[in-house]
Amino acid sequence: MEAIISGINWLDDFIWGMPMIVLLLGTHLFMTVRTGFIQRKTFTGIRLSVRKDPDAPGDVSQFQALTTALASTIGTGNIIGVGTAIFLGGPGAVFWCWLAGVFGIATKYAESLIAVKYRVRTPDGRMQGGAMYALERGLNLKWLGVLFAALAALALTGCGGSDKADAPKEAANGKLTIAINATFPPFESVKEGTHDYVGVDIDIARYIGQKLGKEVTFTDMKFASLVPTLQSGRADMIVSAISPTDERKEVLDFTEPYYYPMKAIICQKGAGYDSFEKLKGQKAGASMGTPYVQELKDAGGIEVVELDNTPLVVQDILNGRLAAGLFDAAQAAVFISQNDKLEMHTLNLPIVYADTFAIALPKGSKDVATVDGILKEMQKNGEMHKILVKHLGETATKQYEEAIAKLDIAK
DSSP states (O other), rough: HHHHHHHHHHHHHHHHHHHHHHHHHHHHHHHHHHHHOOGGGGGHHHHHHTTTTTOOOOOSSSSHHHHHHHHHHSHHHHHHHHHHHHHHHHHHHHHHHHHHHOOOOHHHHHHHHHHHHEEETTTTTTTTTTTHIIIIIIIIOHHHHHHHHEEEEEETTSSSSTTHHHHHHEEEEEEEEEESSSSEEETTEETTSSEESSSSHHHHHHHHHHHHTTTEEEEOOGGGGHHHHHHHSSSEEEEEEEEEOOOHHTTTEOOOOOOOOEEEEETTTTTTOSHHHHHHHEEEETTTHHHHHHHHHHOSEEEEEEEESSSHHHHHTTTTTTTTEEHHHHHHHHHHHOOEEEEEEEEOOOBBGGGGGGEEEEEETHHHHHHHHHHHHHHHHHHHHHHHHHHOHHHHHHHHHHHTOOOBBBB
């Protein structure tokens, strides 16, 4: 099951990544050129849409047609999409939304024109149209029109009742969906040569599921997508080395921390970047959505690069695009063990509460106390120690536990 979910998520990330951007923006640009920059006729179209024309064929007025077209274009999906784009991409995403919107006018015009051109009148005098008619009458591909209609009908079956309320129902029915970003060893990653998830967080999640009597399934995604996924109800909790920052606590609830990460710099062997001071004037990277990005920015004088995941940061260090990267020390040790061209330097920095790892649940969840109790039980019965030893090693776990015992965690 995990292999199937992993495959679906990979396909989803691929389709809704660069291929879709190229296809959509490319279509917008093609239609703009092909129509002679139809956007210049926007105000003429608005004027015509509110003008009465009682002799025009059709079942609705021009204005009704306009409002229907707008309703299908500027709906909740569009509003949520823009908000999500700004959340994930920052204010700069607004520019790309504007760009897609302006050039998208040509695509919308072409879509509406084709719908009118290939519509049909039924025996009782009603007008019918849509993509299936355009495919049948315009391209002579009736089979494709039938397929489109069937898939559209199938899609509608999932549009009515899926919302946040469904996620607790699924959990109540014996399933627990855990959102993860499987690019963060030793906390969560995909076992080499398999589709199995492994790591500290994976074992913690499975233990929690066992205690709750739930079947655990994992859904893998980019780190920046974790919070929106939990908010939308597509997961029951996040167990993915996520930190309880003030911003996240506004929209999610968190357990008490289960891990207190120490930070380390990775650089090419011999570079000697063992402090933020030595990184000033250099390019340094961190995984998008992690506290390490802000930590590098706060250091000042460092050109900070955000990448989708930590393996990409390591890759850019190896190829020289980055001088160094900031990581959790345990994760850094894994990367160092896999590549003899790298070196790591553990930083002697205070551990801040907002940098710790905790489990995230939906805002207002009644399960926070329950999950907190399970985590405390794991600390007392030695289960957490066993998991850390399994994935960090005996020596690293001992050093970590000794260091944490001496630290005051700054709120």
